[in-house]
Amino acid sequence: MPFLSMKKIWKYYQLGETRIAALRGVDLDLEEGEFVAVWGPSGCGKSTLCNLMGMIDTPSSGELQFLGREGVSLTDDEKSELRNHSIGFVFQSFNLIPVLSALENVMLPLQIKGTSSTIARKKAEESLEEMDLGEHIHHRPHKLSGGQQQRVAIARALVNDPMIVIADEPTANLDSENARRIIDLMRTMNGRKNTTFVFSTHDRRLLDRVKRQIHLQDGVIVEDRMLADEAS
């Protein structure tokens, strides 16, 4: 039973007087516990697809349902609540708040939700421990390596126990060793928590770790392969 369903999704961008279609009639269903890579060359629409799945962008046309709710008709506040409660994000540039420590960064989604500081702190500590960052909880982002920063970002994405974590090019700013470790970590968390992970990449070397590959080209899904056996 899919919790996220996209039907005939089109997304246009206006560049001057030219209208560019970033997605062209995409149909996609996501189910609980999936580990999905969206791959394809630059400009194929990977980020646009991730943004739409993460409710931080709106399709130009088509239907998008998240947990049975019609995404297009939600108000901005409702979308914010949905993102906070059910969606985690991991960004290419980590996007940690520079003035907050690793722990405070991970506490953020909980505090936005209104969780008390004591509980938020406890959950954030646990989340960072899971990422093997227990010794770095009080470090500010600039004191952490790229790989450590991305692990903090994953801890932040998972701290609210979301349905789905969306990672847009999470390894683009990492070396190949760290990139592989991050994908492995996400995969571990996917197995441990049954949280759906969707990440975009243009690095084909990372695709052997996933259960499902979605190949995008010119805004169209040209291939949607289940690789459950290969990945495990």
Add this chain to the structure above:
Amino acid sequence: MITWMKIAIRNIVKNRRRSLFTILAIAVGYAAVNVFGGFTEYIFKSLQDSFIYAQGNGHLTIFKKGFLAQGKLDPFQFMLSEAETELIRELCRKDPRVMVVTPQLMITGLISNGSVSTIFVGVGRVPSDLTFVRSRATGMIGRLKLYEGRNLVDEVPHGVGLSAGLAKKLDLHQGSEAIAMSPTIHGQINALDMQVFQVFHSPYEELDDKLLMAPLDFAQSLYDTTSADRITVLLTEDRSTLPVKEHFERIFADAGLDVELMTWKDLSIFYVKVKDMFDIIFLFIFVIVFVIVVMSVVNTVSMAIMERTQEIGTLRALGLKRRGIVKLFAIESSVLGLIGSLVGIVFTFVGWGLVKVIEPSWIPPNIPYRVPLEVHLVPGYMAVSFVFLILLSVLSAILPARKAALKGIVDALGHV
């Protein structure tokens, strides 16, 4: 809330140079408003005390009805008889808010030193009452030396005071003798000998060559009357002026007295004009400070928003609502406003302390000699400007923060 406060304070510290300039702009603005406000308060208080106490006009003045409108043409028609004066004094003294009730009589005539004569404008007062009224003055006015020479006394009705310009004009000094001439209320010419007890500074420069102050008995003898043309009332507290006025209007009407009451503000046109002028200057300074603070805060917040657009996008992606973004920058701005106002309080005390230590003096309008310049600390102004500047800082942040909150999340995340 603590997290947002933490983000706010740490960003202020992170951008310490920019924050410092904003804080200084707010602090200097705060101090400018309060030091100038303190100076105007000193001016207002000095003018008020000068009129009420130094010039002995009290808080309230009682006239026969019609005196102010038509009394200039025929003042004798609008005099308060001895019986009326006594009744008014009796009624007033029953009120515990009243300290002194004393009659006065304005006189005009010619004054001669034996060889030269000139006109004078004078007032007859009960010397002991005047001395008491003046003794109640506090602050700078209480410390002022109002005349050279000796006190006028009830027992010596011919001992008078002359304004410095009039004494100089007639070459009269302390102890000199002169003659005052005037028509009585019956129309006959009357002349009385007098002795100069004191030479005083006129509160109005244009009258410095004309003023005479005499005991009431002298003025009444010159006019050959036992009446007075006004009765002044000194109250225990300035703030009782209006309530006492309203109360007296009722009891005087009940007693069948045909009188009208004026407050010191009604009669002190100079005070009202100076106050109006300073209020406009104060407003002008306030607007300048307002603009500087708004511009500084808007600039700081706009810069912060520009630099932290990606952070705004991240927070929005994590589920922070638009109003949360506005709140975040409003908190940051209110912290700037709070620190700026606190530093402003320090600056205000420094300004106040410097004036205390340096003790500058100046010659204000209508005073012919130097007086100490003071700056009062006005807790009311300080509290209001404290709250106002913090509110202003918050409001200045809201517009740019709202604009940032309305930006698309994807655009914000992609901002470099």
